[in-house]
Amino acid sequence: MVASAVGTLAGPLHGGANEEVLAVLQKIGSVERVPEFVDDCVQNKCRIMGFGHRVYKVKDPRAIILQRLAEELFEEKGYDEYYDIAIAxxxxxxxxxxxxxxxxxVDFYSGLVYRKLGIPNDLFTSVFAIARVAGWLAHWKEQLEINRIFRPTQIYTGPHNCPYIPLHERL
Ligand SMILES: CC(C)(COP(=O)(O)OP(=O)(O)OC[C@H]1O[C@@H](n2cnc3c(N)ncnc32)[C@H](O)[C@@H]1OP(=O)(O)O)[C@@H](O)C(=O)NCCC(=O)NCCS
Structure with a gap:
């Protein structure tokens, strides 16, 4: 199950998109060049990495959460030109x-966050995948119980607002 989930991340339009986002931000180079870059892409019908989703036709709810956390991270570690270009x-x-x-x-912000944390670009997809293993396995376990495909209408039925218990204090 995990192997097939990892497999679905393959390619620049999927798991590799967060690496591509950084390449795009680098290519743009400055906040002033953003409108020209976007106009060029729209005119030439090219895809802007970190935007669009097969299911979400509104802002990806995961991106909203990650953006908030990214802001906290940048506030602590210092804002940089990548962040400014991304916002623009x-x-x-x-x-x-x-x-x-x-x-x-979600890939739009994950690349920025990983870079700020000092993670090398070619490990982005692997780190993204590692963080998802617990969720993938939880879905697999739930699905075995009723054998229906949930996505994208699944409803979380587990406990809410659980306190975070540091690893060394867990049984
Ligand atoms: C994720 C993705 C593959 C989903 O694609 P999709 O829902 O199948 O969308 P379609 O390929 O049917 O595209 C629909 C229209 O939106 C356009 N479009 C989709 N994503 C776009 C993007 N990122 N930038 C510019 N235009 C985009 C397509 O060109 C198409 O335009 P058209 O109708 O004029 O031909 C696509 O949005 C994409 O390639 N995004 C960039 C890569 C990325 O960030 N991937 C991570 C996803 S979490």
Missing amino acids: LEKVVEERLGQKGIYAN
Whole structure:
């Protein structure tokens, strides 16, 4: 099950997108160049990495959560030009492509966060996958019980607001 989940992350339009996001931010180079970059992409019908989703036609709810955490991280570790360009890029893409249902997805912010944490680009997808293993296995376990595909309408039925218990204090 985990092997097939890892397999579905293959390719630049999927698991590799967060690496591509950083390449895009680097290519843009400055906040001032953002509108020109987006106009160019729209005109030439190219895909802007970190935007769009097969299921979500609104801003990816995971991106909203991660953006908030990214802000906390940048506040602590210091803002940089990548962050500024990303914020400007999201705003312009939303203005130009929002009506087509294209908004930031979770990969847009995950690349920024991983870079800020000092994780090398070619490990981004692996780190993303490691963080998801517990969730994948939970889905698999739930699914075995009723054998139906939930996504994207599944409803979480487990406990809410559980306190975080540090690892060394767990049994
Ligand atoms: C994720 C993705 C593959 C989903 O694609 P999809 O829902 O199948 O969307 P489609 O391929 O049917 O595209 C629908 C339209 O939106 C456009 N579009 C989709 N994603 C776009 C993007 N990131 N930038 C610009 N245009 C985009 C397509 O060109 C197409 O335009 P058209 O109708 O004028 O031909 C796609 O949005 C994408 O390639 N995103 C960039 C890579 C990325 O960030 N991946 C991580 C996903 S979590």
